[in-house]
Amino acid sequence: MVSALGMAAVLGGCGIGSGGSDGVTLRLVAADYGDSESTGSQRYWDELAESYESGHPDVDVEVTVYSWNDVDRKVREMVDAGDAPDLAQIGAYADYADEGLLYRADDLLSIPTQADFVPQLAAAGRVNGVQYGMPFAASTRVLFYNRTLFAEAGLSAPRSWADLAAAAEALKADGVAYPYALPLGPEEAQAETMQWMLSGGGGYTDATGTYSIDSPENTAAFTWLKENLVDKDLTGPVPPAKLNRADAFAAFAKGEVGMLNGHPSLMAMAEKQGVKYGMVPTPGADGPSGSTLGVTDWMTAFKKNGHAEEAGAFLDFVYDDENVLDFSRRYDLLPVTGSASETMAAAEEDQDLKPFLDELLTSELYPVGETSWAAVSAQIKKEIGKAVAPGADPGAVLRLLQTAASRADDAS
Known part of the structure; x- marks a missing residue:
């Protein structure tokens, strides 16, 4: 929604x-x-x-x-x-x-x-x-960043995953609570998930419209995310699986978040609280992502x-x-x-x-033309946070989601 x-x-x-x-x-x-x-x-x-x-x-x-x-x-x-x-x-x-x-x-x-x-x-x-x-x-979604926090850390807006990780490290060193807010909680995890998949050249479906949740591109994206942000404690005090989008937005509006993916309503929230923000295209594996979530x-x-x-x-x-x-x-x-x-x-x-x-x-956009999408989306909201949990295998979680998606598709 x-x-x-x-x-x-x-x-x-x-x-x-x-x-x-x-x-x-x-x-x-x-x-x-x-x-x-x-x-x-x-x-x-x-x-x-x-x-x-x-x-x-x-x-x-x-x-x-x-x-x-x-x-x-x-x-x-x-x-x-x-x-x-x-x-x-x-x-x-x-x-x-x-x-x-x-x-x-x-x-x-x-x-x-x-x-x-x-x-x-x-x-x-x-x-x-x-x-x-x-x-x-x-x-659509773009990357929001707190301009004040970035200026204090001597940072410029990130263009790639490497830039984002480096910025998150610097923000953590400055005591920022959420260097990068990663809302993979049940409220809207399917949105953040798709953002990361797209930024790595993947997505929920392939060129034929078939679910490809466990594609090599998606697996690589979540492996990078886990190893370079979550495992390094760069995503804040709330585990991603429990952080909802509304809470991440509220934390940004309080000045507690360095970066997060956001949609237009976040502008008014931040302005109301006096937070100075910048917006750039979603960083991708090697530069700005070629596509974003609509x-x-x-x-x-x-x-x-x-x-x-x-x-x-x-x-x-x-x-x-x-x-x-x-x-x-x-x-x-x-x-x-x-x-x-x-x-x-x-x-x-x-x-x-x-x-x-x-x-x-x-x-x-989400594969909304598929009658199975509601069930698949619900399963993603429930399970995707486990892909970046301590000790988790992101590929294994994506394979389980792919199996559930294929079954839902067959049933529909």
Whole structure:
């Protein structure tokens, strides 16, 4: 998920839709990207629906906003109860597509809207070449570093693994608690894991889309990570297997972390606490990584209620540049459309997001089109921290994860 926090709320009676419809109500379930009532996504959807209502009085949209802790489960419960919403903005789509429950994107969207999606994001929303998942919000990862701590240690930003290890050694010598924060705890270990795999030339899957978790490249990356950072006590007082991403971010915002991989929301956290930070592309084995992790959340449209025309008309409005940019700027996220991305890249007000935007075109996403991914991701969160534990064999842990992934893939 791109973000996680929020509240449950319901917005009702907002007119949307297309001419020729009569008394249709669209139900939308959405995830909350805010961290308080004042910043919650209810406000965004409320304003969006109100704006749309004046020109489209024939259809009502009822929007229910849930926190990221609840939204995927709530939608699954609704679907299992035979009460699927018309639209759901959630974290995954492949299971529903596999069950034949979703409209194809080209059954809903106008050609210009569908063609405007960022290619990597659109491709990740396809199953067997058909797009069912419509990207809604995106982010990438870069390496954040504490500029004050680096200046005190006489360091420049790292470009390679060797640079990163040397910087971590110097930061430790200066008494920094977390020279490099390595969150392989159960909250979001699949993200940090993929970052390290990509920086070593690997990834979760090979060129054919087959799981390759125990590839030589991945094994080399985790062996290097264990031997050069973890075993040398350069990753802080909390064992990586128990360090969650949220805790690592909070420690960075307190000035306790020298370096970590982060997404755009970390900027506001650090600025709020007065931490001066820099951002560079993820260091790789021999220089900047050729690819970084990209993450997107999804808009889906269920066929249950048969409102393809009304849902499509509303989604064309949702993906209008003005609305995409509004959402992205509110929550420090990246636009999912090419035209909005071009606008953001050129806008002075968005320069803080440019490092992330620059990474988007070369980013790689989780294998979200695989129905097995949810099970594989859960297993990675549970087990990957063991790969860098004292006395562990990283290759053996990756082989166990590969076996579990192959079984999950066969089962799906």
